[in-house]
Amino acid sequence: xxxxxxxxxxxxxxxxxxxxxxxxxxxxxxxxxxxxxxxxxxxxxxxxxxxxxxxxxxxxxxxxxxxxxxxxxxxxxxxxxxxxxxxxxxxxxxxxxxxxxxxxxxxxxxxxxxxxxxxxxxxxxxxxxxxxxxxxxxxxxxxxxxxxxxxxxxxxxxxxxxxxxxxxxxxxxxxxxxxxxxxxxxxxxxxxxxxxxxxxxxxxxxxxxxxxxxxxxxxxxxxxxxxxxxxxxxxxxxxxxxxxxxxxxxxxxxxxxxxxxxxxxxxxxxxxxxxxxxxxxxxxxxxxxxxxxxxxxxxxxxxxxxxxxxxxxxxxxxxxxxxxxxxx
Amino acid sequence: xxxxxxxxxxxxxxxxxxxxxxxxxxxxxxxxxxxxxxxxxxxxxxxxxxxxxxxxxxxxxxxxxxxxxxxxxxxxxxxxxxxxxxxxxxxxxxxxxxxxxxxxxxxxxxxxxxxxxxxxxxxxxxxxxxxxxxxxxxxxxxxxxxxxxxxxxxxxxxxxxxxxxxxxxxxxxxxxxxxxxxxxxxxxxxxxxxxxxxxxxxxxxxxxxxxxxxxxxxxxxxxxxxxxxxxxxxxxxxxxxxxxxxxxxxxxxxxxxxxxxxxxxxxxxxxxxxxxxxxxxxxxxxxxxxxxxxxxx
Ligand SMILES: Nc1ncnc2c1ncn2[C@@H]1O[C@H](COP(=O)(O)OP(=O)(O)OP(=O)(O)O)[C@@H](O)[C@H]1O
Ligand SMILES: [Mg+2]
Numbered sequence: 001x002x003x004x005x006x007x008x009x010x011x012x013x014x015x016x017x018x019x020x021x022x023x024x025x026x027x028x029x030x031x032x033x034x035x036x037x038x039x040x041x042x043x044x045x046x047x048x049x050x051x052x053x054x055x056x057x058x059x060x061x062x063x064x065x066x067x068x069x070x071x072x073x074x075x076x077x078x079x080x081x082x083x084x085x086x087x088x089x090x091x092x093x094x095x096x097x098x099x100x101x102x103x104x105x106x107x108x109x110x111x112x113x114x115x116x117x118x119x120x121x122x123x124x125x126x127x128x129x130x131x132x133x134x135x136x137x138x139x140x141x142x143x144x145x146x147x148x149x150x151x152x153x154x155x156x157x158x159x160x161x162x163x164x165x166x167x168x169x170x171x172x173x174x175x176x177x178x179x180x181x182x183x184x185x186x187x188x189x190x191x192x193x194x195x196x197x198x199x200x201x202x203x204x205x206x207x208x209x210x211x212x213x214x215x216x217x218x219x220x221x222x223x224x225x226x227x228x229x230x231x232x233x234x235x236x237x238x239x240x241x242x243x244x245x246x247x248x249x250x251x252x253x254x255x256x257x258x259x260x261x262x263x264x265x266x267x268x269x270x271x272x273x274x275x276x277x278x279x280x281x282x283x284x285x286x287x288x289x290x291x292x293x294x295x296x297x298x299x300x301x302x303x304x305x306x307x308x309x310x311x312x313x314x315x316x317x318x319x320x321x322x323x324x325x326x327x328x
Numbered sequence: 329x330x331x332x333x334x335x336x337x338x339x340x341x342x343x344x345x346x347x348x349x350x351x352x353x354x355x356x357x358x359x360x361x362x363x364x365x366x367x368x369x370x371x372x373x374x375x376x377x378x379x380x381x382x383x384x385x386x387x388x389x390x391x392x393x394x395x396x397x398x399x400x401x402x403x404x405x406x407x408x409x410x411x412x413x414x415x416x417x418x419x420x421x422x423x424x425x426x427x428x429x430x431x432x433x434x435x436x437x438x439x440x441x442x443x444x445x446x447x448x449x450x451x452x453x454x455x456x457x458x459x460x461x462x463x464x465x466x467x468x469x470x471x472x473x474x475x476x477x478x479x480x481x482x483x484x485x486x487x488x489x490x491x492x493x494x495x496x497x498x499x500x501x502x503x504x505x506x507x508x509x510x511x512x513x514x515x516x517x518x519x520x521x522x523x524x525x526x527x528x529x530x531x532x533x534x535x536x537x538x539x540x541x542x543x544x545x546x547x548x549x550x551x552x553x554x555x556x557x558x559x560x561x562x563x564x565x566x567x568x569x570x571x572x573x574x575x576x577x578x579x580x581x582x583x584x585x586x587x588x589x590x591x592x593x594x595x596x597x598x599x600x601x602x603x604x605x606x607x608x609x610x611x612x613x614x615x616x617x618x619x620x621x622x623x624x625x
Contacts, residue, residue, distance in 0.1 A: 087424055
């Protein structure tokens with residue numbers, strides 16, 4: 001996949017405050033890229049540089065191979081930007097708002113008229129065409145803003161915290177809308193603090209803190225590699241004592257816990273009794289996929305009967321908290 | 329089809345849509361008419377009934393209307409533009425404009441022209457009143473045309489002053505304050521400098537300097553920075569039968585030809601406007617690093 005955004009040692013200072021520190025970011029074309037980081041991490045700064053609103057102190061950023069500093073006008077044609085605030089004009093109707101920005105991108109009158117209808121329908125605001133922009137609800141303004149960013153049919157949409165301040169339903173609608181846009185072939189870069197949400201809608205994520213990129217890549221990849229080790233959940237129907245014995249001596253098992261037990265030391269008190277029902281063991285496992293298979297085979301060969309053997313799913317929340325240290 | 333400047337279309341639309349524009353226009357004309365009527369009532373009894381009475385009334389009316397209109401233009405035009413770009417920043421639409429394919433020049437030019445369109449409306453609205461003074465005689469077409477031109481040039485200059493502060497600052501309140509401040513400093517400061525300079529020169533041994541060509545040019549230059557002085561001296565020059573475009577100053581040694589004050593004012597005002605316009609265009613660019621102008625919400 002070709003990359004649509006590429007930054008190379010991108011650095012930005014506000015006075016003496018280092019907001020971006022040699023950021024190297026790549027976004028493949030067609031991705032929904034979630035840009036995650038705590039407050040003040042540099043997300044907005046990065047996005048403002050990519051939309052040519054801010055000149056970087058040093059380093060280079062390219063959109064579809066075009067330098068944002070050398071050819072800003074070409075980049076502006078490629079990028080649609082939705083900032084983390086919504087700029088309104090009083091005395092302006094929804095369609096006039098889109099019409100004005102259509103003019104600002106030099107779209108001919110006829111095409112503009114058609115586009116306004118299509119985009120208002122796309123963001124589900126067709127019935128608000130003649131309403132003053134000021135009278136729209138926050139979620140509607142957000143969607144109108146998205147329609148505005150789409151007016152010149154950009155290849156890359158940069159959305160700065162589009163979900164903030166939206167109710168759960170509006171968030172779901174936004175997510176659906178982004179899926180639709182992706183299906184239309186757009187690349188979407190979206191920043192957020194709401195990680196669980198990004199996990200569902202993004203194909204790629206990047207985690208930034210204090211202007212440094214801590215991790216980036218496909219969501220699944222990140223989920224896999226960012227975990228230091230995995231937790232395996234094993235439910236033992238019989239032979240629990242034997243299972244514990246095998247696991248405790250296994251080189252890849254870092255820690256063994258019984259579910260419900262407070263600490264691993266407590267678990268060693270007495271061997272598990274099969275009479276007290278199936279037991280669940282939690283294993284902190286450092287090995288890879290093969291080692292995991294071997295472990296299961298070992299347990300079964302040892303006569304342990306297992307009803308459930310699975311990796312505990314980890315979510316982005318954990319990774320985020322693990323990767324960022326909350327220094328900002 | 330060639331599209332009009334989007335900013336111009338939008339601003340004209342929103343300016344003329346609200347009631348504000350009409351209220352402002354009404355107040356402006358009411359002040360003008362009120363002062364004129366008061367003055368007419370005051371002088372019509374005094375001038376007597378001789379042949380020149382009508383001429384004197386006509387001239388007085390003309391001067392009054394022109395002066396009041398000039399004061400109003402000086403105060404209104406900078407306000408028309410000072411809110412323009414700063415207003416976009418306040419509404420948080422500024423970034424959207426800069427990130428669009430509009431050039432900084434288009435943004436600045438659209439803002440200026442939409443303000444000047446309204447200022448022109450104010451100026452054109454006084455033409456019927458001025459033609460009233462025609463009826464009395466004593467004022468020629470030349471005077472009226474020069475007055476209109478002078479008002480228009482003043483509007484251009486003071487509108488670009490407002491525009492400059494608007495591009496410079498973040499809030500329209502601040503920009504308006506600075507714009508009005510600049511106008512007041514110019515209007516009061518230039519006469520002050522002239523008075524001080526003439527006091528110093530009048531009392532010292534330098535007085536033979538007064539006759540030098542350079543001094544004549546320099547003093548004209550300073551006076552021509554001030555619309556009231558420039559237009560006022562032009563008017564008195566015209567009423568004594570002078571040429572509308574230049575005058576001849578007799579010194580002890582030679583006759584010096586100087587352009588009429590309003591011509592000089594027009595040239596200087598347009599040069600300053602161009603400089604301010606260029607400065608505004610430069611300000612409407614992505615901020616160089618370290619000097620970010622974004623307002624944190
Ligand atoms: N206009 C500015 N002037 C000075 N410093 C700024 C400015 N904008 C941002 N910063 C600083 O740059 C750093 C990065 O800010 P940025 O707005 O990019 O963060 P962010 O990741 O978007 O945060 P948030 O999640 O709060 O939106 C912060 O330390 C911030 O204080
Ligand atoms: Mg931000």
